[in-house]
Amino acid sequence: MIEQILVIFSYDFMRRAIAAGILISLCAALLGVTLVLKRYSMIGDGLSHVGFGALAVATVLNLAPLAVTIPVVIAAAFLLLRLNESGKMRGDAAIALISTSALSMGVMAISLTEGMNTDVMNYLFGSILAMSREDVYLCVALSIVVLILYGFFYNKIFAVTFDESFARATGTKASLYNMLIAILTAVTIVLGMRMMGTLLISSLIIFPALTSMRLCSRFQTVVISAAVVSVICFLAGIYVSFVYNTPAGATVVLANLFVFLVSVILGHFRHR
Numbered sequence: 001m002i003e004q005i006l007v008i009f010s011y012d013f014m015r016r017a018i019a020a021g022i023l024i025s026l027c028a029a030l031l032g033v034t035l036v037l038k039r040y041s042m043i044g045d046g047l048s049h050v051g052f053g054a055l056a057v058a059t060v061l062n063l064a065p066l067a068v069t070i071p072v073v074i075a076a077a078f079l080l081l082r083l084n085e086s087g088k089m090r091g092d093a094a095i096a097l098i099s100t101s102a103l104s105m106g107v108m109a110i111s112l113t114e115g116m117n118t119d120v121m122n123y124l125f126g127s128i129l130a131m132s133r134e135d136v137y138l139c140v141a142l143s144i145v146v147l148i149l150y151g152f153f154y155n156k157i158f159a160v161t162f163d164e165s166f167a168r169a170t171g172t173k174a175s176l177y178n179m180l181i182a183i184l185t186a187v188t189i190v191l192g193m194r195m196m197g198t199l200l201i202s203s204l205i206i207f208p209a210l211t212s213m214r215l216c217s218r219f220q221t222v223v224i225s226a227a228v229v230s231v232i233c234f235l236a237g238i239y240v241s242f243v244y245n246t247p248a249g250a251t252v253v254l255a256n257l258f259v260f261l262v263s264v265i266l267g268h269f270r271h272r
Helices: 002-012 013-035 043-060 065-086 092-110 120-126 132-153 156-160 164-171 174-196 204-213 219-244 248-270
Strands: none
Touching: 002 013, 002 219, 013 043, 013 132, 013 156, 013 174, 013 204, 013 219, 043 065, 043 092, 043 120, 043 156, 043 174, 043 204, 065 092, 065 174, 120 174, 132 156, 132 174, 156 164, 156 174, 156 204, 164 174, 174 204, 174 248, 204 219, 219 248
């Protein structure tokens, strides 16, 4: 096992991918706790579909995928939040409307060209091999920004997560911090799409949070536990993927699923 780990780290692309993956896993886990508690966890799935539509159009037009996708997904997050706060449309309905529309636009753009090329397929299902040095540097830089902003506004995020009405009553600008959460989530989703794929990136948001909530009760311990679980599952998934030549994104998700099932069993015996 140690020899295999040394082999993994002997490859430059694997070192870059692991560094970026750990940071993305941390960002997704921290934001996931808030999104799950606010019953808005499916925003990750919706925004990933928007991201696929944006990058498909960008690829067809020969534009830089991330440069186009990030602002489009942030705009979609802003729109989803506004629709939810206005009460004109429920959050789940707004997510379904925007995500399916964006996905359809992406598929239509691809169909009007030569079809589904390799680059678009990599975004759809994820591929570590597809991550260039520039992609990794951008992922690392933006992930660090997300972590810094989350840490700096941790208390405000905690307040709007547990009791938004009370937070507003005490003078907290809840709408501003909800928007911050949405923007950070949008950036994290876009960064993780290259490695995990559009169809699987939302799992990094949901699984660690649900697993930690089975084992911990305080918000702070849930956040810390989710971060640890997310990183461990990512590393385990990458290791299994490398050794058995399985898709990295799917293997990471199955690692998260396994840990979640273990937490369910432990939680059952804990409450007996």
